[in-house]
Amino acid sequence: MVKFVESELEMLKKEILDMCQLVSKQMELACDAILTLNQEEAQLVIMREKRVNAFELKIDSDVEDIIALYNPVAIDLRFVLAMLKINTNLERIGDFAESMGRFVVNYPSDKLNDELIKELRLNEMMTEVQSMLFNVQDALIKEKSDLAICVFQQDNTVDEIDKAVLPIIASHIEKHPEELRTCLPLANVFRKLERSGDHINNIAEEIIFYLDAKVLKHNKTAKMTPEED
Amino acid sequence: MNKIEAINVNFFYGEFHALKDINMQIEERTVVAFIGPSGCGKSTFLRLFNRMNDLIPDTHLHGQILIDEHDIYIKGVPVDELRKNVGMVFQRPNPFPKSIFENVAYGLRVNGVKDESFIRQRVEETLKGAALWEEVKDKLKQSAFALSGGQQQRLCIARAMAISPSILLMDEPASALDPISTAKVEELIRQLKKDYTVIIVTHNMQQAARVSDKTAYFYLGEMIEYGDTKRIFTNPEKESTQKYITGRFG
Numbered sequence: 001m002v003k004f005v006e007s008e009l010e011m012l013k014k015e016i017l018d019m020c021q022l023v024s025k026q027m028e029l030a031c032d033a034i035l036t037l038n039q040e041e042a043q044l045v046i047m048r049e050k051r052v053n054a055f056e057l058k059i060d061s062d063v064e065d066i067i068a069l070y071n072p073v074a075i076d077l078r079f080v081l082a083m084l085k086i087n088t089n090l091e092r093i094g095d096f097a098e099s100m101g102r103f104v105v106n107y108p109s110d111k112l113n114d115e116l117i118k119e120l121r122l123n124e125m126m127t128e129v130q131s132m133l134f135n136v137q138d139a140l141i142k143e144k145s146d147l148a149i150c151v152f153q154q155d156n157t158v159d160e161i162d163k164a165v166l167p168i169i170a171s172h173i174e175k176h177p178e179e180l181r182t183c184l185p186l187a188n189v190f191r192k193l194e195r196s197g198d199h200i201n202n203i204a205e206e207i208i209f210y211l212d213a214k215v216l217k218h219n220k221t222a223k224m225t226p227e228e229d
Numbered sequence: 230m231n232k233i234e235a236i237n238v239n240f241f242y243g244e245f246h247a248l249k250d251i252n253m254q255i256e257e258r259t260v261v262a263f264i265g266p267s268g269c270g271k272s273t274f275l276r277l278f279n280r281m282n283d284l285i286p287d288t289h290l291h292g293q294i295l296i297d298e299h300d301i302y303i304k305g306v307p308v309d310e311l312r313k314n315v316g317m318v319f320q321r322p323n324p325f326p327k328s329i330f331e332n333v334a335y336g337l338r339v340n341g342v343k344d345e346s347f348i349r350q351r352v353e354e355t356l357k358g359a360a361l362w363e364e365v366k367d368k369l370k371q372s373a374f375a376l377s378g379g380q381q382q383r384l385c386i387a388r389a390m391a392i393s394p395s396i397l398l399m400d401e402p403a404s405a406l407d408p409i410s411t412a413k414v415e416e417l418i419r420q421l422k423k424d425y426t427v428i429i430v431t432h433n434m435q436q437a438a439r440v441s442d443k444t445a446y447f448y449l450g451e452m453i454e455y456g457d458t459k460r461i462f463t464n465p466e467k468e469s470t471q472k473y474i475t476g477r478f479g
Contacts, residue, residue, distance in 0.1 A: 004419050005439065068462040069438040 005070045016083050019055050020137045023090045030100035031126040045101035052094035059087045082210035089199040096192040103189055109182045116172055125161045125193050128154050132200040145211045148204040158197035165190040232257040232426045238292035247273050249450045260427045262437035265447035271430045275398050279315040280308050316389030320401040322381035324373035329365050332373045336392040351391055359387035360417050379410020399429040415440050434474055438462045446470045
């Protein structure tokens with residue numbers, strides 16, 4: 001392949017990794033803002049969302065140029081298509097981080113119910129989602145599909161935590177109806193984290209598509225079955 | 230400043246109106262690709278820049294072709310000097326029946342250069358510039374015909390570069406080459422634009438997309454659209470251009 005085409009693909013990969021880094025920082029900051037109800041951090045997340053959106057548009061445009069000008073085929077085509085989809089997924093995760101920032105800004109109290117938070121396993125869910133983001137970034141840097149695969153199990157944990165949220169919150173509100181206004185918004189935070197997990201899952205699928213030409217989308221069994229040597 | 234400018238160019242082969250009302254500006258140190266179906270006038274237009282069409286009987290040009298703001302068709306223009314400044318590479322590699330060294334040195338010798346050490350230096354420089362030096366440095370006395378097709382074409386490019394033109398015209402320079410040689414020539418074209426203004430005629434649209442900064446689409450003697458290659462291949466203005474580049478032509 002001509003060197004200048006290769007360097008365009010390398011540049012696209014770097015942009016996606018930078019975008020990944022930016023979104024990871026957004027999620028980290030949003031999570032911290034929620035746990036500490038830090039208004040400043042929340043405002044920073046909201047403000048930086050514009051950067052995420054601008055980056056998405058740039059990457060979309062670059063992908064369009066690469067396809068139009070260089071006609072990638074085989075692994076290069078899979079790479080470009082995967083980066084296009086990863087870009088969209090990262091932008092959505094950025095949206096969720098912003099939404100989590102807005103939760104902090106609009107929260108009608110200056111303190112979270114620590115016991116409830118512990119019961120809901122919010123810390124654990126946040127840690128899992130951030131770990132998933134790290135793992136897909138690592139998988140892309142090292143171009144190892146087994147690093148992407150471990151995200152699927154992590155997403156199961158995230159889903160498991162999310163499933164229990166509404167019953168716990170409902171039960172808590174029954175016992176403490178005065179906490180209705182402070183409990184209900186929490187459900188939305190878990191929703192955003194669960195959706196983030198889904199999007200990181202999608203990113204992992206795209207990485208495996210790029211590296212191994214395997215389509216795991218909508219194929220739960222294939223995700224969970226280890227590769228036979 | 231524009232390196233090349235075509236102003237109201239109309240060109241005729243006898244009664245046949247081959248090029249119609251073409252206006253174009255080409256900036257210095259850019260690569261411009263001419264695309265279009267066979268017989269649309271791309272190569273005819275290319276050959277205007279070094280007056281190669283003068284060699285064809287019963288042709289006439291109306292309009293102006295300016296290089297460095299000078300009309301190259303006014304009476305008294307030294308055509309030999311023009312062709313030193315505007316080098317040309319053709320579709321089929323056409324090395325001289327000489328050694329690799331003498332192929333590159335020929336242009337210098339014909340132009341009166343006698344200093345052998347200067348000639349040796351220039352040969353090395355241009356073979357390096359054509360990305361061929363490492364492959365031939367130990368066999369410069371060998372016949373040029375012993376080289377592969379891709380190497381011969383790069384030798385022809387080095388030969389064109391040896392007399393220090395500022396413009397290089399390439400008429401389908403890679404169409405007779407295998408994919409690997411094509412890739413090397415394309416990489417070379419991207420490098421050449423640091424020092425030269427390059428105009429390339431190609432039937433290979435993907436090649437035009439890969440190597441050029443600007444693309445001009447020709448059809449039936451007219452220049453339909455001319456613009457940044459990125460824009461032409463992502464969002465052309467003219468329906469006709471879109472039809473051609475998407476293969477819906479005809």
